[in-house]
Amino acid sequence: MLIKRLAAFLSVLSGLSFSALAETVGKPVEKGIWLPEPANQQAAEMFDFHWLLLIIITLITIFVFLLLVWIALRYNAKRNPESATFTHNTLLEVVWTAVPVLILAAIAVPSIKLLYFQDVVPETEFAINVTGNQWNWTYNYPDHSGIEFTSVIVPNAAFENNPEGSFDPNAKAQAEEEITDHLGFAATLNARLLDTNTRLVIPVNTAIKINLTASDVIHSWTVPRFGVKLDAVPGRLNATWVKVDKIGVFYGQCSELCGKDHAYMPIAVQVVSKEDFAKWVEHAKGLYAEGPVKATTALGR
Numbered sequence: 001m002l003i004k005r006l007a008a009f010l011s012v013l014s015g016l017s018f019s020a021l022a023e024t025v026g027k028p029v030e031k032g033i034w035l036p037e038p039a040n041q042q043a044a045e046m047f048d049f050h051w052l053l054l055i056i057i058t059l060i061t062i063f064v065f066l067l068l069v070w071i072a073l074r075y076n077a078k079r080n081p082e083s084a085t086f087t088h089n090t091l092l093e094v095v096w097t098a099v100p101v102l103i104l105a106a107i108a109v110p111s112i113k114l115l116y117f118q119d120v121v122p123e124t125e126f127a128i129n130v131t132g133n134q135w136n137w138t139y140n141y142p143d144h145s146g147i148e149f150t151s152v153i154v155p156n157a158a159f160e161n162n163p164e165g166s167f168d169p170n171a172k173a174q175a176e177e178e179i180t181d182h183l184g185f186a187a188t189l190n191a192r193l194l195d196t197n198t199r200l201v202i203p204v205n206t207a208i209k210i211n212l213t214a215s216d217v218i219h220s221w222t223v224p225r226f227g228v229k230l231d232a233v234p235g236r237l238n239a240t241w242v243k244v245d246k247i248g249v250f251y252g253q254c255s256e257l258c259g260k261d262h263a264y265m266p267i268a269v270q271v272v273s274k275e276d277f278a279k280w281v282e283h284a285k286g287l288y289a290e291g292p293v294k295a296t297t298a299l300g301r
Protein backbone atom coordinates (compact mmCIF):
# COMPACT_ATOMS: atom_id res chain seq x y z
CA MET A 1 0.00 0.00 0.00
CA LEU A 2 2.78 2.37 0.98
CA ILE A 3 4.69 1.42 -2.16
CA LYS A 4 1.61 2.09 -4.31
CA ARG A 5 1.07 5.49 -2.69
CA LEU A 6 4.71 6.42 -3.15
CA ALA A 7 4.60 5.35 -6.81
CA ALA A 8 1.40 7.33 -7.39
CA PHE A 9 2.93 10.39 -5.73
CA LEU A 10 6.09 10.17 -7.83
CA SER A 11 4.17 9.62 -11.06
CA VAL A 12 2.09 12.74 -10.34
CA LEU A 13 5.31 14.67 -9.68
CA SER A 14 6.78 13.59 -12.99
CA GLY A 15 3.64 14.58 -14.90
CA LEU A 16 2.76 11.01 -15.75
CA SER A 17 -0.76 11.04 -14.38
CA PHE A 18 -3.30 10.74 -17.16
CA SER A 19 -6.42 10.83 -15.03
CA ALA A 20 -7.14 14.38 -16.20
CA LEU A 21 -7.63 13.18 -19.76
CA ALA A 22 -11.02 11.93 -20.89
CA GLU A 23 -9.58 8.89 -22.66
CA THR A 24 -6.41 7.22 -21.49
CA VAL A 25 -3.61 7.77 -23.95
CA GLY A 26 -0.80 5.48 -22.92
CA LYS A 27 2.12 7.17 -24.59
CA PRO A 28 5.46 8.32 -23.19
CA VAL A 29 5.60 11.84 -21.77
CA GLU A 30 8.32 14.28 -22.69
CA LYS A 31 10.99 14.47 -19.98
CA GLY A 32 8.94 11.96 -18.00
CA ILE A 33 10.79 9.83 -15.49
CA TRP A 34 9.64 6.90 -13.36
CA LEU A 35 7.41 4.18 -14.71
CA PRO A 36 4.28 4.81 -16.76
CA GLU A 37 0.90 4.41 -15.08
CA PRO A 38 -0.08 0.71 -15.28
CA ALA A 39 -3.18 -0.19 -17.30
CA ASN A 40 -3.73 -3.62 -15.76
CA GLN A 41 -2.94 -5.91 -12.87
CA GLN A 42 0.14 -7.42 -14.55
CA ALA A 43 1.80 -4.03 -14.96
CA ALA A 44 0.65 -2.86 -11.49
CA GLU A 45 2.24 -5.92 -9.84
CA MET A 46 5.43 -5.49 -11.87
CA PHE A 47 5.66 -1.85 -10.88
CA ASP A 48 5.03 -2.67 -7.20
CA PHE A 49 7.85 -5.20 -7.38
CA HIS A 50 10.08 -2.59 -8.98
CA TRP A 51 9.39 -0.21 -6.08
CA LEU A 52 10.05 -2.93 -3.53
CA LEU A 53 13.45 -3.61 -5.13
CA LEU A 54 14.24 0.09 -5.40
CA ILE A 55 13.51 0.63 -1.70
CA ILE A 56 15.60 -2.40 -0.65
CA ILE A 57 18.55 -1.42 -2.84
CA THR A 58 18.39 2.20 -1.66
CA LEU A 59 18.44 1.15 2.01
CA ILE A 60 21.40 -1.20 1.38
CA THR A 61 23.32 1.50 -0.50
CA ILE A 62 22.72 4.07 2.27
CA PHE A 63 23.74 1.54 4.93
CA VAL A 64 26.99 0.59 3.16
CA PHE A 65 27.82 4.23 2.43
CA LEU A 66 27.34 5.25 6.08
CA LEU A 67 29.38 2.24 7.21
CA LEU A 68 32.27 3.26 4.94
CA VAL A 69 32.14 6.86 6.16
CA TRP A 70 32.08 5.73 9.79
CA ILE A 71 35.05 3.34 9.27
CA ALA A 72 37.06 5.99 7.40
CA LEU A 73 36.52 8.52 10.21
CA ARG A 74 36.71 6.27 13.26
CA TYR A 75 39.40 3.78 12.23
CA ASN A 76 41.89 5.83 10.24
CA ALA A 77 45.56 5.59 11.27
CA LYS A 78 45.45 8.94 13.07
CA ARG A 79 42.47 8.23 15.34
CA ASN A 80 43.26 4.56 15.74
CA PRO A 81 47.06 4.21 15.94
CA GLU A 82 46.93 0.81 17.55
CA SER A 83 45.29 -1.97 15.52
CA ALA A 84 43.12 -4.60 17.19
CA THR A 85 44.60 -8.10 17.33
CA PHE A 86 41.47 -10.27 16.92
CA THR A 87 40.86 -12.09 13.61
CA HIS A 88 37.30 -13.44 13.99
CA ASN A 89 33.94 -12.35 15.29
CA THR A 90 31.56 -15.29 15.04
CA LEU A 91 28.40 -13.28 15.70
CA LEU A 92 29.29 -10.71 13.03
CA GLU A 93 30.08 -13.43 10.49
CA VAL A 94 26.75 -15.15 11.13
CA VAL A 95 24.93 -11.83 10.75
CA TRP A 96 26.62 -10.83 7.51
CA THR A 97 25.85 -14.21 6.00
CA ALA A 98 22.30 -14.58 7.28
CA VAL A 99 21.04 -11.05 6.56
CA PRO A 100 21.81 -11.11 2.80
CA VAL A 101 20.21 -14.58 2.56
CA LEU A 102 17.08 -13.24 4.24
CA ILE A 103 17.04 -10.24 1.90
CA LEU A 104 17.38 -12.52 -1.14
CA ALA A 105 14.57 -14.75 0.14
CA ALA A 106 12.37 -11.68 0.66
CA ILE A 107 13.00 -10.74 -2.98
CA ALA A 108 12.70 -14.26 -4.41
CA VAL A 109 9.23 -15.01 -3.04
CA PRO A 110 7.33 -12.12 -4.71
CA SER A 111 9.58 -12.39 -7.78
CA ILE A 112 8.71 -16.03 -8.48
CA LYS A 113 5.03 -15.41 -7.72
CA LEU A 114 4.97 -12.59 -10.27
CA LEU A 115 6.88 -14.65 -12.84
CA TYR A 116 4.25 -17.39 -12.67
CA PHE A 117 1.37 -14.93 -12.68
CA GLN A 118 2.64 -13.52 -15.98
CA ASP A 119 3.86 -16.74 -17.53
CA VAL A 120 0.95 -19.09 -16.92
CA VAL A 121 -1.87 -18.23 -19.32
CA PRO A 122 -5.15 -18.41 -17.37
CA GLU A 123 -8.52 -19.23 -18.92
CA THR A 124 -8.95 -16.69 -21.69
CA GLU A 125 -12.01 -15.66 -23.71
CA PHE A 126 -10.28 -15.70 -27.08
CA ALA A 127 -6.87 -15.63 -28.75
CA ILE A 128 -5.04 -13.23 -31.02
CA ASN A 129 -2.16 -14.38 -33.20
CA VAL A 130 0.59 -11.79 -33.47
CA THR A 131 3.31 -12.13 -36.10
CA GLY A 132 6.39 -9.93 -36.16
CA ASN A 133 7.62 -9.02 -39.64
CA GLN A 134 10.44 -6.81 -40.92
CA TRP A 135 9.15 -4.25 -39.95
CA ASN A 136 5.55 -4.30 -38.85
CA TRP A 137 3.10 -6.49 -36.96
CA THR A 138 0.37 -8.72 -38.36
CA TYR A 139 -2.63 -9.37 -36.13
CA ASN A 140 -4.99 -12.26 -36.66
CA TYR A 141 -8.18 -13.05 -34.74
CA PRO A 142 -8.67 -16.82 -35.16
CA ASP A 143 -11.80 -16.78 -32.98
CA HIS A 144 -13.39 -13.93 -34.95
CA SER A 145 -13.57 -15.22 -38.52
CA GLY A 146 -9.83 -14.88 -38.96
CA ILE A 147 -9.82 -11.09 -39.22
CA GLU A 148 -6.27 -10.23 -40.23
CA PHE A 149 -4.46 -6.97 -40.84
CA THR A 150 -0.98 -5.52 -40.59
CA SER A 151 0.00 -2.44 -38.55
CA VAL A 152 2.54 -0.18 -40.20
CA ILE A 153 4.05 2.95 -38.65
CA VAL A 154 2.48 6.30 -39.63
CA PRO A 155 5.15 8.33 -41.51
CA ASN A 156 6.81 11.34 -39.89
CA ALA A 157 5.18 13.74 -42.37
CA ALA A 158 1.86 13.27 -40.55
CA PHE A 159 3.21 14.85 -37.35
CA GLU A 160 3.79 18.54 -36.69
CA ASN A 161 6.66 17.83 -34.30
CA ASN A 162 8.77 15.84 -36.74
CA PRO A 163 12.44 16.84 -36.69
CA GLU A 164 12.80 17.09 -40.47
CA GLY A 165 10.15 19.82 -40.57
CA SER A 166 8.38 17.92 -43.33
CA PHE A 167 4.90 18.20 -41.85
CA ASP A 168 2.19 17.66 -44.45
CA PRO A 169 -1.42 18.29 -43.33
CA ASN A 170 -2.66 15.97 -46.07
CA ALA A 171 -0.52 13.11 -44.72
CA LYS A 172 -2.01 13.71 -41.28
CA ALA A 173 -5.58 13.77 -42.61
CA GLN A 174 -4.93 10.64 -44.65
CA ALA A 175 -3.42 8.75 -41.71
CA GLU A 176 -6.30 9.72 -39.41
CA GLU A 177 -8.80 8.68 -42.06
CA GLU A 178 -7.09 5.32 -42.40
CA ILE A 179 -7.18 4.68 -38.63
CA THR A 180 -10.80 5.89 -38.47
CA ASP A 181 -11.76 3.54 -41.33
CA HIS A 182 -10.06 0.67 -39.57
CA LEU A 183 -11.65 1.33 -36.18
CA GLY A 184 -15.07 2.35 -37.40
CA PHE A 185 -15.06 5.41 -35.10
CA ALA A 186 -13.21 8.72 -35.18
CA ALA A 187 -9.57 8.51 -34.13
CA THR A 188 -6.72 10.98 -33.95
CA LEU A 189 -2.96 10.59 -34.10
CA ASN A 190 -1.32 10.76 -30.69
CA ALA A 191 2.40 10.13 -30.95
CA ARG A 192 5.05 10.31 -33.64
CA LEU A 193 6.96 7.01 -34.04
CA LEU A 194 4.25 5.19 -32.09
CA ASP A 195 1.07 5.53 -34.15
CA THR A 196 0.27 2.86 -36.73
CA ASN A 197 -2.13 2.83 -39.70
CA THR A 198 -4.23 0.12 -38.04
CA ARG A 199 -4.55 -0.71 -34.35
CA LEU A 200 -4.95 -3.92 -32.44
CA VAL A 201 -8.47 -3.68 -31.01
CA ILE A 202 -9.26 -5.51 -27.78
CA PRO A 203 -12.15 -5.38 -25.28
CA VAL A 204 -11.62 -4.03 -21.77
CA ASN A 205 -11.63 -6.39 -18.73
CA THR A 206 -11.24 -9.48 -20.90
CA ALA A 207 -8.47 -12.05 -20.58
CA ILE A 208 -6.97 -12.56 -24.04
CA LYS A 209 -4.35 -15.07 -25.06
CA ILE A 210 -1.62 -13.64 -27.26
CA ASN A 211 0.14 -16.16 -29.51
CA LEU A 212 3.42 -14.78 -30.77
CA THR A 213 5.64 -15.75 -33.63
CA ALA A 214 7.71 -14.05 -36.34
CA SER A 215 8.05 -14.48 -40.10
CA ASP A 216 11.72 -13.56 -40.46
CA VAL A 217 13.86 -12.58 -37.47
CA ILE A 218 13.31 -12.34 -33.71
CA HIS A 219 11.07 -9.45 -32.64
CA SER A 220 9.62 -8.67 -29.24
CA TRP A 221 6.04 -7.60 -28.61
CA THR A 222 6.18 -5.07 -25.78
CA VAL A 223 3.53 -2.82 -24.28
CA PRO A 224 4.90 -1.40 -21.00
CA ARG A 225 1.53 -0.36 -19.56
CA PHE A 226 0.21 -3.92 -19.99
CA GLY A 227 3.29 -5.41 -18.32
CA VAL A 228 3.84 -7.53 -21.44
CA LYS A 229 7.12 -8.17 -23.21
CA LEU A 230 7.65 -11.44 -25.05
CA ASP A 231 9.88 -12.50 -27.92
CA ALA A 232 8.34 -13.38 -31.29
CA VAL A 233 10.62 -16.09 -32.66
CA PRO A 234 10.43 -17.51 -36.21
CA GLY A 235 9.38 -21.17 -36.21
CA ARG A 236 8.30 -21.06 -32.60
CA LEU A 237 5.10 -20.21 -30.79
CA ASN A 238 5.23 -18.16 -27.61
CA ALA A 239 2.13 -17.41 -25.63
CA THR A 240 1.24 -14.77 -23.08
CA TRP A 241 -1.92 -13.02 -22.01
CA VAL A 242 -3.33 -9.59 -21.34
CA LYS A 243 -6.31 -8.25 -19.45
CA VAL A 244 -6.60 -4.48 -19.56
CA ASP A 245 -8.59 -2.44 -17.01
CA LYS A 246 -8.73 0.86 -18.88
CA ILE A 247 -10.36 2.05 -22.08
CA GLY A 248 -8.04 4.02 -24.32
CA VAL A 249 -5.13 3.69 -26.67
CA PHE A 250 -1.83 2.26 -25.50
CA TYR A 251 1.50 2.17 -27.23
CA GLY A 252 4.51 -0.08 -27.30
CA GLN A 253 7.40 -0.96 -29.58
CA CYS A 254 9.33 -3.94 -30.80
CA SER A 255 12.06 -4.32 -28.20
CA GLU A 256 14.33 -6.86 -29.84
CA LEU A 257 17.16 -5.57 -32.04
CA CYS A 258 15.64 -7.02 -35.19
CA GLY A 259 17.29 -5.03 -37.98
CA LYS A 260 17.66 -1.63 -39.55
CA ASP A 261 14.04 -0.56 -39.02
CA HIS A 262 13.76 -2.04 -35.55
CA ALA A 263 12.86 1.38 -34.18
CA TYR A 264 9.98 1.74 -36.64
CA MET A 265 7.68 -1.12 -35.75
CA PRO A 266 5.49 0.33 -33.02
CA ILE A 267 2.47 -1.30 -31.41
CA ALA A 268 -0.79 0.61 -30.99
CA VAL A 269 -3.57 -1.05 -29.01
CA GLN A 270 -7.08 0.37 -28.87
CA VAL A 271 -8.91 -0.87 -25.79
CA VAL A 272 -12.69 -0.50 -26.17
CA SER A 273 -15.79 -1.55 -24.23
CA LYS A 274 -17.11 -5.06 -24.83
CA GLU A 275 -20.09 -3.72 -26.82
CA ASP A 276 -17.80 -1.59 -28.99
CA PHE A 277 -15.58 -4.59 -29.57
CA ALA A 278 -18.53 -6.67 -30.83
CA LYS A 279 -19.40 -3.79 -33.17
CA TRP A 280 -15.80 -3.53 -34.35
CA VAL A 281 -15.64 -7.26 -35.09
CA GLU A 282 -18.62 -6.89 -37.45
CA HIS A 283 -17.03 -3.80 -39.01
CA ALA A 284 -13.65 -5.53 -39.40
CA LYS A 285 -15.18 -8.66 -40.92
CA GLY A 286 -16.43 -6.46 -43.73
CA LEU A 287 -13.08 -4.74 -44.09
CA TYR A 288 -10.81 -7.76 -44.01
CA ALA A 289 -12.97 -10.40 -45.61
CA GLU A 290 -10.42 -10.68 -48.38
CA GLY A 291 -7.51 -11.19 -45.99
CA PRO A 292 -4.77 -8.67 -45.28
CA VAL A 293 -5.06 -5.80 -47.72
CA LYS A 294 -3.70 -2.87 -45.74
CA ALA A 295 -0.02 -3.76 -46.06
CA THR A 296 2.37 -6.51 -46.92
CA THR A 297 6.00 -7.02 -46.04
CA ALA A 298 8.94 -7.71 -48.28
CA LEU A 299 8.29 -11.37 -47.56
CA GLY A 300 4.77 -11.07 -48.89
CA ARG A 301 2.92 -11.60 -45.67
Ligand SMILES: [Cu+2]
Nearest residue numbers: 219220254258
Ligand atom coordinates in the same frame (compact mmCIF):
# COMPACT_ATOMS: atom_id res chain seq x y z
CU1 LIG B 1 11.30 -6.10 -34.44
